[in-house]
Amino acid sequence: MSRNIYVKHRPAVIGAGLTLFRRRLLETPKELAWIAAKQALEEAGLTLKDIDCVVIGSAPDTFDGVHMKGEYLADGAGGVNKPVMRVFVGGATGVMVPIAAWWHVASGHCKTVLAVAEEKMSDADIPHPQAVFRYIWDPVTEVPLQPNLIWIFAMEMHRYMYKCGVKKEDIALVSVKNKRNALDHPAAQVAANITVDDVLKSEVLVWPVQLLDISPVSDGAAAFVVASEDIARRQTDTPVWIDGVGWALDTTSWTNRDLAFPEYANVAAQMAYRMAGITNPRKEIDVAEVYDPFDYKELHHMEGLGLAKKCEAPILTREGVTQRDGDLPINPSGGLLGVGNPIAAAGTMKVAEIYWQLAGKAGKRQVKKPVYTGLAHAWGDLMQASTVVIMRV
Amino acid sequence: MSRRVAIVGVGWYGFRPVVEEASFREMMFEAAVRAYEDAGGINPRTDVDAFASCQEDFWEGIAIADEFAPEPIGGTLKPVFTTPGDGLQCVASAYMMIKTGQFDVVVAESHAKPSDIVNMHDIILFAMDPITTRAINMPNYHAIAALEAQAYMSRYNVPREALAYVVSKDKRNALLNERASYGANITVDDVLNMPYSVSPLTRLDIAPFVDAAVVVVLAGEDVARRFTDTPVWVDGIHWVTEDPSLEYHSWEFPRHAMLAAETAYKMAGIQDPIKELHFAEVDARYSFKELQFIEALKLAPPGEAHKLLLEGAFDRDGLFPVNPSGGALGEGVPLEVHGLARLLNAVLQLRGEAGRAQLGKAERAVVHSWRGVPTTTSVVAVLVGDVDGELAHNYFPTCVGNTY
Numbered sequence: 001m002s003r004n005i006y007v008k009h010r011p012a013v014i015g016a017g018l019t020l021f022r023r024r025l026l027e028t029p030k031e032l033a034w035i036a037a038k039q040a041l042e043e044a045g046l047t048l049k050d051i052d053c054v055v056i057g058s059a060p061d062t063f064d065g066v067h068m069k070g071e072y073l074a075d076g077a078g079g080v081n082k083p084v085m086r087v088f089v090g091g092a093t094g095v096m097v098p099i100a101a102w103w104h105v106a107s108g109h110c111k112t113v114l115a116v117a118e119e120k121m122s123d124a125d126i127p128h129p130q131a132v133f134r135y136i137w138d139p140v141t142e143v144p145l146q147p148n149l150i151w152i153f154a155m156e157m158h159r160y161m162y163k164c165g166v167k168k169e170d171i172a173l174v175s176v177k178n179k180r181n182a183l184d185h186p187a188a189q190v191a192a193n194i195t196v197d198d199v200l201k202s203e204v205l206v207w208p209v210q211l212l213d214i215s216p217v218s219d220g221a222a223a224f225v226v227a228s229e230d231i232a233r234r235q236t237d238t239p240v241w242i243d244g245v246g247w248a249l250d251t252t253s254w255t256n257r258d259l260a261f262p263e264y265a266n267v268a269a270q271m272a273y274r275m276a277g278i279t280n281p282r283k284e285i286d287v288a289e290v291y292d293p294f295d296y297k298e299l300h301h302m303e304g305l306g307l308a309k310k311c312e313a314p315i316l317t318r319e320g321v322t323q324r325d326g327d328l329p330i331n332p333s334g335g336l337l338g339v340g341n342p343i344a345a346a347g348t349m350k351v352a353e354i355y356w357q358l359a360g361k362a363g364k365r366q367v368k369k370p371v372y373t374g375l376a377h378a379w380g381d382l383m384q385a386s387t388v389v390i391m392r393v
Numbered sequence: 394m395s396r397r398v399a400i401v402g403v404g405w406y407g408f409r410p411v412v413e414e415a416s417f418r419e420m421m422f423e424a425a426v427r428a429y430e431d432a433g434g435i436n437p438r439t440d441v442d443a444f445a446s447c448q449e450d451f452w453e454g455i456a457i458a459d460e461f462a463p464e465p466i467g468g469t470l471k472p473v474f475t476t477p478g479d480g481l482q483c484v485a486s487a488y489m490m491i492k493t494g495q496f497d498v499v500v501a502e503s504h505a506k507p508s509d510i511v512n513m514h515d516i517i518l519f520a521m522d523p524i525t526t527r528a529i530n531m532p533n534y535h536a537i538a539a540l541e542a543q544a545y546m547s548r549y550n551v552p553r554e555a556l557a558y559v560v561s562k563d564k565r566n567a568l569l570n571e572r573a574s575y576g577a578n579i580t581v582d583d584v585l586n587m588p589y590s591v592s593p594l595t596r597l598d599i600a601p602f603v604d605a606a607v608v609v610v611l612a613g614e615d616v617a618r619r620f621t622d623t624p625v626w627v628d629g630i631h632w633v634t635e636d637p638s639l640e641y642h643s644w645e646f647p648r649h650a651m652l653a654a655e656t657a658y659k660m661a662g663i664q665d666p667i668k669e670l671h672f673a674e675v676d677a678r679y680s681f682k683e684l685q686f687i688e689a690l691k692l693a694p695p696g697e698a699h700k701l702l703l704e705g706a707f708d709r710d711g712l713f714p715v716n717p718s719g720g721a722l723g724e725g726v727p728l729e730v731h732g733l734a735r736l737l738n739a740v741l742q743l744r745g746e747a748g749r750a751q752l753g754k755a756e757r758a759v760v761h762s763w764r765g766v767p768t769t770t771s772v773v774a775v776l777v778g779d780v781d782g783e784l785a786h787n788y789f790p791t792c793v794g795n796t797y
Contacts, residue, residue, distance in 0.1 A: 028524070054634075060456045061477070067519035070477055071768045074634045082653060084634040084770065085482060088475045090457040096474055100486070107492035117670050135456040247472040248733040249463040275495065289633070381460040 011105035012111075012232035012239035013098070013391065015044030016224040016352035021189040021340030024122045025219040029064045030076030033118040036223035036345075037078050042224035045235050046112065048325045051225075053110035054079035056086040057097035057117035059343035059380070062132045077116040077223075089249065090136075091293065091380025093117065094222070094347010095387035098376070099245040101226040101358040102389070111228045117348035118221040129217050136382065138252065150214070154206040156259040156383060157296045161208065163260035164311035166299070168208060172199035173317050174295035175212050175337050179325060182334025184364040187349075189340030190216050199295075215293045218340035222348035224355060238359040240374075244276030244390030254382045265304030265379065273306075276390040278373075281306040285390075286371035287357050289327070289350035289380040292335040298322075302330065305377060305388070327369040332357060332367050347378035351389065358393045398491045399617035399624035400776070402610035403740050408572040408724060411508040412493075412604040417453070420606035421465035421504045428500070428608035429467075433620040435498070435610070437467030442496040444468040445483035446475045447503040447729045451516050454509065466502050466608060476504060479503075479762045480607060481732030481772035485630045487611045497616045504606035505728035513602075521767050526639050535599055535679075537639065537766040539591035542681040544644035549696030551684065553593055555749025557584035558702055559680040560597050561637050563716050566709055567723025569750040570738070574603055576723050598680040601689035603725025606735035623744045626777040629660035642769050647682075650689035650761060650771035657759070658691070661775035667692050667713055670775070672742065674735035676763040677720040686761055687715060690773065709752065717742065717752055724726075732762030732772055743778035756780050 017039025019025075019032050033056075041047060047189065056077050061069045070086030077084070085104070087096045094117050101113040125131035133149040160166065173196060182191035194212065202211040233240035248267040250257065257263070269281070278284045288307055292298040299313035307328060308316050316322055322330035333339055333353035336346050354374035356362040373389045404427030406412075406420045415423065426684065429435050437444075446462040459475040462468065474480050480503035487499035498793070504523050510516065517534040521527040531537070545551060551614045567576030581712075587595035610620070618625045635649040642649075654666075665671050673692060675685035687698040692713060701707065707715040718724060718738035727734055741747040742755040760774045 030734050061450045061519075062456050063520070065523060066517055068449060068477065068768060071520065071634065071637050071764065072522065074637045075769075079634050080636045081633060081648070083653075085486065085632070086477050089459050089473075100474075103486070103489045103493050103495075105493045106495075107487050107489035109492065119532070135454070136460065138461075139455065147581060245470050247474060248470055249459075249468060251464055251469045252460050254633050264470060268472075271472065381457055384460060384463075 004033045009105050009108050009228040010241060011226050011228060012241045013224050013355045014232050014236045014239050015040045016355050017043065018187050018349060019221045020187050021218045021220040021342055023217055023219065025129050028132050029073060029118050031072050031222040032120065032219065033076035033116050036221035037114055037116050039113065040223040040225050043235045044269050046225060049362055051078060051082065051112050051114045051115045053104050054082050054084045055097055055100045055104060055113055055115040056084060057093040057344040057348060058086065059088065059090060059093050059119055060132060062135065063119055063121045063129060065123055073118060075178055078114050089380055089385045090388060091292040091343050092347065092378040092385040093344040093380065094388040095351060095376050095378035095389055096247060097348050098226065098242060098351050098389045099247060099387060102242045102245050104229050105226055111231055113226040114223065115226060116221065116223040117344040119342035119345050120219045122215045122219050130140045150206045150209055152254065152383065153294055154209045155212060157261040157294065158210055160296055160300055164314065166314045168200060169196055170314040170318055171296045171299065172196045174292065174298045175199050176325060177294060178331050178335040178337040181332055181365065182338025185334045185339050188334055188338055189218055191334060191338050209294065213295045215336035215341035218342040220340060220342035220345045235380055238393065240355045241392050242389055243392045244272035244278070246271030246275065247383065247387040250380060250384040251267055252384065254384060259309060262300055262304035262386065264384060265301055265377070265386040266306065266340055268388045269305040272388040278390065284373055285375050286369065286373050287332060287354065287367050288330050288375040289333060289353050290377050291347065292331055292337050293341055295337060298330060298335070301377060301379060305375065329367040332365050350376040350378065354391050397614040398488050398627045399612055400429045400609055400740055401612045401617050401620040401624055401625060403737050404428030404431055404608045405572065405737055407603065407605040409574055410601055410603055410725070412506065417504050417506045418461060419467045419487035421502060424608040425466040426501065428610050432610040435620060437500065441498050441500050443472040443490060444500045444502065445477055445486045446473065447480045447483040448475060449477045449729060451519060452505060452510065452728050466500060478729065479732040479764050479770065479772055481736060481762045481774060482632055484609060484611065484627065484634055484736065484774065485772060488627055488630050491611060491613045497608065498612045498762065501609045501611065501788050503730040505730045506604045507511060507602035507728055508604050517590050522638060526767065533591055534766060535591045535594065538679045539594050541644040542593050542679065545681055545685055548645040551699045553585065554581055555684060555699035555702055556593065556598055556680040557581040558724055559677065560584045562708060563677060563720045563722040566717050567719025570718045570724060571748060573719045573724040575601055575725055576719060594679060600678045600721035600726045603727050605727035605730045605734060607730050607737055609733060609736065618735065619706050624744045624779055625740045627774055628777050629657035629775035631656035631660065632770065632772040635646055637769050639767055645696060647685050647689045647771065649769050650686050650773065653771045653773040654690045657773040657775050661776060666690065666759060670757045672714040672717055672752055672758050674716055674720065674739045674757045675761040677716055677722050677729065678726055680722065682763065683715065683720065690759055690761060704789045714752055717750055722763065735760045739776050743776055
């Protein structure tokens with residue numbers, strides 16, 4: 001792969017939007033997509049007429065219960081009579097959206113991209129949307145065993161705890177931090193002021209995963225506008241550049257992997273760092289939104305992304321480094337554990353948060369230290385995919 | 394970086410009503426191996442920078458089908474992603490990725506096994522708006538196409554003979570195509586004498602399904618010659634989605650195909666497609682769609698395609714051959730692979746490797762795909778053989794969307 005440092009049409013995020021993240025929202029998926037898209041356009045000071053291309057992100061069609069969901073969402077996402085491209089890498093879709101938007105603009109094919117991610121999970125299956133995850137496995141070797149998604153994460157969490165000697169108390173700190181951060185987020189679904197004890201006493205789902213270790217079922221949409229340099233400079237004084245993109249997909253055979261360390265996150269991050277010219281991520285990244293559907297995952301991913309050494313993330317968390325006023329704020333938005341987890345939209349919410357943080361528009365959520373470089377990350381498929389973007393002011 | 398993008402390798406597997414001997418992953422593997430061999434024996438682990446896979450969850454029967462993309466095409470622990478869309482949309486993504494200058498070689502893949510799908514009709518119902526159209530619970534989803542056919546035929550006075558002519562032409566062309574499973578030596582009368590399935594369409598007017606996998610290797614201009622002596626250039630590619638709701642989009646004229654074609658032609662510097670191009674591979678999931686798309690791609694004025702067709706203009710030995718491969722009616726519809734199937738046929742023609750189906754003059758082509766009912770997405774690509782590279786390529790727009 002050649003590294004082209006002279007991307008002619010340098011893409012920047014110039015506006016973002018978000019719906020409320022809630023369970024059982026009454027809006028249709030199309031309406032959710034449009035609420036977020038409209039906000040993003042307003043912040044960017046553009047109208048649909050100014051948009052060249054649309055990128056849609058949405059995870060399994062089964063959640064919304066619509067086949068060819070990209071086609072269905074096209075009008076809600078503002079894509080009528082426009083080129084619409086949907087990308088899909090399971091849970092990592094939310095950050096694949098800015099990556100695809102990046103190449104739409106960096107290639108010169110489009111000057112402005114409206115990127116929209118939507119997910120409506122609560123419609124899926126009765127009694128619980130979890131049932132959708134029955135159909136994500138290898139149809140021959142795994143489906144007959146009727147596995148449950150939380151099982152394999154329990155295994156991974158266990159393995160991580162064993163390999164790194166981490167206690168549940170340390171992991172619970174992540175949940176406490178993120179849910180508290182989310183108190184300042186107007187869209188948050190499960191913000192709360194809780195203690196480590198509350199987490200440890202919550203219902204056990206699959207040991208060691210407990211109710212407060214895990215993100216909720218959510219509906220919601222998130223959107224942002226990406227524009228090429230000339231338009232970005234015209235529209236705003238605070239464009240936030242997408243300077244690095246990276247993603248990787250590991251093997252489908254999750255059983256054959258080292259569960260204690262997310263190699264795929266490392267590969268994805270290295271690709272993005274190389275492109276953005278980052279050699280020491282721990283020092284050069286000022287703020288990060290790391291995918292946290294489970295509390296241990298934030299730690300796991302920090303290590304994979306090189307924001308902490310192996311087994312170091314729990315220590316950084318205990319020392320308060322990852323707090324909003326710490327040296328390396330992680331998930332200042334409140335993350336999936338606090339704001340909610342409408343799969344694709346949750347990842348895109350993280351991109352929006354990094355945009356707002358770097359543009360200095362995060363309001364009460366603004367981190368204490370000055371920030372210039374941020375990272376957004378999402379993770380998905382069978383513990384197999386990671387997507388990373390590096391953004392800069 | 395405005396470098397040209399080339400197709401340097403193609404590989405396929407299947408194109409049979411039922412591929413019994415291989416799973417979808419094995420089909421992907423077979424197609425990928427052939428494509429990598431075609432690209433001069435590249436190693437996907439080291440020579441390919443990224444992979445794009447086009448598939449839809451519901452077709453696969455797997456909730457996150459993306460999980461199964463990496464291994465069969467050699468993409469494990471590399472940048473792989475899925476677009477739930479037509480295979481040509483993956484080519485479009487690959488095109489843009491190479492244009493950024495960050496990627497040199499990108500692979501586009503698509504696969505389909507409709508023979509595994511036991512409830513096709515229900516799945517298509519799930520593609521309709523859950524509140525408005527799905528609730529109608531139409532007994533045969535081809536009815537949507539039939540309504541469009543009625544609208545098109547009455548608006549432009551298209552006789553049924555024209556539809557039958559398309560079927561007869563495509564199925565005969567398919568007899569010369571080694572991949573085509575549905576070739577037949579049938580006449581216009583054979584089609585006219587069939588009973589209607591959904592008026593005005595007979596069973597022969599509706600393309601059957603086929604299992605297939607196609608893999609395409611794309612590379613930037615500066616590296617393409619490393620892999621092949623016969624690159625086929627992608628000089629224009631664009632995709633457009635019209636209003637997806639049945640109620641609001643035009644049934645008479647596929648505006649999505651026209652908008653996509655206009656931009657693709659502009660990118661390739663084509664002013665008069667019928668004069669500057671030599672043949673077309675267009676979507677013909679339904680016989681009348683071929684006529685609609687001929688008009689949308691500006692190969693005939695609106696409403697005139699049937700007249701030219703009946704004069705033989707679109708025959709394989711006519712003025713401007715359309716679907717010399719037999720198209721979807723002759724080769725079958727491999728779901729999301731369909732666009733890549735059209736592209737594959739065009740690439741082989743442009744390289745002069747189409748065997749018995751080879752046309753006399755095939756240097757520049759337009760390739761088109763639509764995603765079937767009830768969708769309104771078209772992708773159009775302009776492909777140029779290596780013979781007159783410098784001639785066609787004199788114009789690089791910086792932006793193809795709206796002029797902001």
